[in-house]
Amino acid sequence: MSERVYQWTAASIVLLITILSLVPLWYVINGSLVNEQEWMEKGGFILWPEKPTLMAYERLLAGTAFTQALFVSMIRTVLGTALTLSMTTILAYAVSRKSLPGRKALLFAVLVTILFGGGLIPSYLVVRDLQMLNTIWALIIPSMVDSWSVLVLKQFFENLPEEMEESAKIDGAGEGRLMWAIMIPMAAPAMAAIGLFTAVGHWNSWFDSLIYIDNAQLHPLQLLIRNMFTNASLSVQQNLGQASYAMNAHNRVSIETLKMALVVFGTIPILCVYPFLQKHFTKGMYLGAVKG
Amino acid sequence: MKHTQPKLIIRIRRFWFLYLLIAPILIYYGVMRYYPMFLQFVLAFKKYNLLGGVWGSEWVGWDNFTYIFAKDEFYQVLSNTVIISLLRLLFGFFPPIILAILLYDLQSRFIRRVSQTILYIPHFFSWVVMYGLIFALFSNTGLINQIIQQFGGDVQNFLMAPEWFRPLIVSSAIWKEIGWGTIIYMAGLTMIDSTLYDAAKIDGAGPLKRIWHITLPGIRHVMVFLLTLSLGGVLSAGGEQILLFYNPATYSVGDIIDTYVYRQGLNELQYSMATAVSLFQSAIGLVLILVANAVSKRTVGTGIW
Numbered sequence: 074m075s076e077r078v079y080q081w082t083a084a085s086i087v088l089l090i091t092i093l094s095l096v097p098l099w100y101v102i103n104g105s106l107v108n109e110q111e112w113m114e115k116g117g118f119i120l121w122p123e124k125p126t127l128m129a130y131e132r133l134l135a136g137t138a139f140t141q142a143l144f145v146s147m148i149r150t151v152l153g154t155a156l157t158l159s160m161t162t163i164l165a166y167a168v169s170r171k172s173l174p175g176r177k178a179l180l181f182a183v184l185v186t187i188l189f190g191g192g193l194i195p196s197y198l199v200v201r202d203l204q205m206l207n208t209i210w211a212l213i214i215p216s217m218v219d220s221w222s223v224l225v226l227k228q229f230f231e232n233l234p235e236e237m238e239e240s241a242k243i244d245g246a247g248e249g250r251l252m253w254a255i256m257i258p259m260a261a262p263a264m265a266a267i268g269l270f271t272a273v274g275h276w277n278s279w280f281d282s283l284i285y286i287d288n289a290q291l292h293p294l295q296l297l298i299r300n301m302f303t304n305a306s307l308s309v310q311q312n313l314g315q316a317s318y319a320m321n322a323h324n325r326v327s328i329e330t331l332k333m334a335l336v337v338f339g340t341i342p343i344l345c346v347y348p349f350l351q352k353h354f355t356k357g358m359y360l361g362a363v364k365g
Numbered sequence: 366m367k368h369t370q371p372k373l374i375i376r377i378r379r380f381w382f383l384y385l386l387i388a389p390i391l392i393y394y395g396v397m398r399y400y401p402m403f404l405q406f407v408l409a410f411k412k413y414n415l416l417g418g419v420w421g422s423e424w425v426g427w428d429n430f431t432y433i434f435a436k437d438e439f440y441q442v443l444s445n446t447v448i449i450s451l452l453r454l455l456f457g458f459f460p461p462i463i464l465a466i467l468l469y470d471l472q473s474r475f476i477r478r479v480s481q482t483i484l485y486i487p488h489f490f491s492w493v494v495m496y497g498l499i500f501a502l503f504s505n506t507g508l509i510n511q512i513i514q515q516f517g518g519d520v521q522n523f524l525m526a527p528e529w530f531r532p533l534i535v536s537s538a539i540w541k542e543i544g545w546g547t548i549i550y551m552a553g554l555t556m557i558d559s560t561l562y563d564a565a566k567i568d569g570a571g572p573l574k575r576i577w578h579i580t581l582p583g584i585r586h587v588m589v590f591l592l593t594l595s596l597g598g599v600l601s602a603g604g605e606q607i608l609l610f611y612n613p614a615t616y617s618v619g620d621i622i623d624t625y626v627y628r629q630g631l632n633e634l635q636y637s638m639a640t641a642v643s644l645f646q647s648a649i650g651l652v653l654i655l656v657a658n659a660v661s662k663r664t665v666g667t668g669i670w
Contacts, residue, residue, distance in 0.1 A: 191401025
């Protein structure tokens with residue numbers, strides 16, 4: 074095979090895979106933009122909406138079930154990320170201090186939790202016994218510190234130039250000032266990366282709310298979407314704005330369109346932070362951690 | 366000259382505020398990580414009593430384990446787990462490698478940039494969103510069935526049919542992770558000595574020869590590392606995804622250890638039995654990952670730690 078043929082083949086395969094990875098999202102976005110009339114006419118085969126309408130999104134935003142779920146998702150993402158980021162940073166800094174007595178034991182304790190977990194039932198029982206069921210804390214506390222991120226950030230702290238530490242000491246800075254005023258600000262890029270990944274994780278998680286939250290008013294968006302697809306229970310669908318039933322199919326959206334709009338909502342924050350995420354992972358910071 | 370450490374007590378006093386700061390974190394690790402770990406050893410050897418709780422329940426020795434090992438259901442779940450894991454490995458291992466090599470070799474920087482940007486996106490979608498996308502494509506009213514009908518075919522019940530379950534699970538996971546999976550290989554590829562490529566050019570080696578003799582050997586260590594890592598995780602077959610995709614019609618081919626523990630434990634309230642199953646899974650998993658790490662270290666010198 075000549076280099077030219079190879080280049081053409083490679084480019085076609087890469088482009089084909091790229092297009093394939095866009096098709097489902099493309100289809101769902103377009104499907105979320107049509108009224109029931111167009112949906113029925115085309116039998117759901119929508120590759121380009123003729124009369125695009127945001128009706129499905131208006132319906133969703135008008136229903137309390139959706140706005141509540143959106144609110145819960147936002148709260149858990151903001152609170153959870155703030156807490157996880159601060160706790161992870163503190164622990165990572167502590168285990169990066171070579172002269173800290175007990176450092177080895179701490180590091181070992183963190184490593185063990187990566188290899189061995191508590192399992193589903195015991196974790197559930199602990200959350201239950203701490204009276205956290207049906208509270209937002211059940212979605213935030215169990216994942217408060219991520220042991221992997223601790224190791225990533227520890228590595229980052231250790232790679233900071235030692236002269237910084239020494240010159241701070243010469244200037245008479247104590248351990249406290251060294252941490253707050255010098256080391257943590259320098260770790261800001263790594264912290265930003267961990268914060269972004271944590272936020273994405275929070276926004277995307279649904280299983281914890283499935284097991285810890287019975288109260289539907291406290292369900293995050295991902296669980297609402299899941300219930301919409303798997304339970305197909307009428308009550309969920311009615312809550313999502315179908316109750317206001319219009320006679321004319323031009324002024325209605327099909328339930329399929331509503332579902333697609335929900336899925337799109339589930340991806341919007343991800344697509345918004347994606348450019349920032351990409352900046353961090355292409356730098357290869359997460360790879361450094363994998364390779365140790 | 367040997368560097369002398371100050372006395373321990375002085376060092377501890379120097380770090381007092383750091384100890385204060387990590388105190389809540391230590392409590393967290395104790396309560397939310399280590400206590401459940403300990404609890405699972407207790408629970409697996411007791412018969413959980415809803416009224417008495419863990420500590421008011423009776424010790425039953427290995428009864429929970431003999432009970433599950435005597436059940437056909439357990440072997441069905443175990444074999445589903447292993448089969449699905451191996452299918453994921455068999456079909457999912459090579460696509461990111463091929464894609465990474467093609468991307469790396471592309472002379473058009475524009476195509477590479479654009480493709481890379483798009484290819485990583487699905488990795489960040491939740492499995493719930495993924496199920497939404499799959500539903501839109503494969504449900505009875507979905508895009509694929511619309512196309513089948515246009516060509517005069519019959520509607521295929523993709524989401525309820527046992528024969529479609531595993532292909533759907535495996536291919537949707539490949540679709541989601543193929544781009545993300547290239548990252549680690551791209552990092553490996555950039556570390557290959559570029560003089561090797563120049564030498565190959567002078568020798569007149571074509572692209573295929575170049576890939577076979579330089580590129581693939583250059584990323585061999587990454588391949589072996591990831592392969593052993595996945596073999597170590599063979600009992601975790603992606604519970605989060607399957608919990609969304611499966612339904613009673615597909616339990617026979619899709620029920621894996623994670624989903625079985627969830628249903629038996631939290632739906633049927635069989636806490637002890639479910640904990641015994643998950644302890645079995647963790648114990649085997651731990652052994653496998655330790656062996657995998659040792660193998661990877663010995664063969665290519667790269668381990669997890």
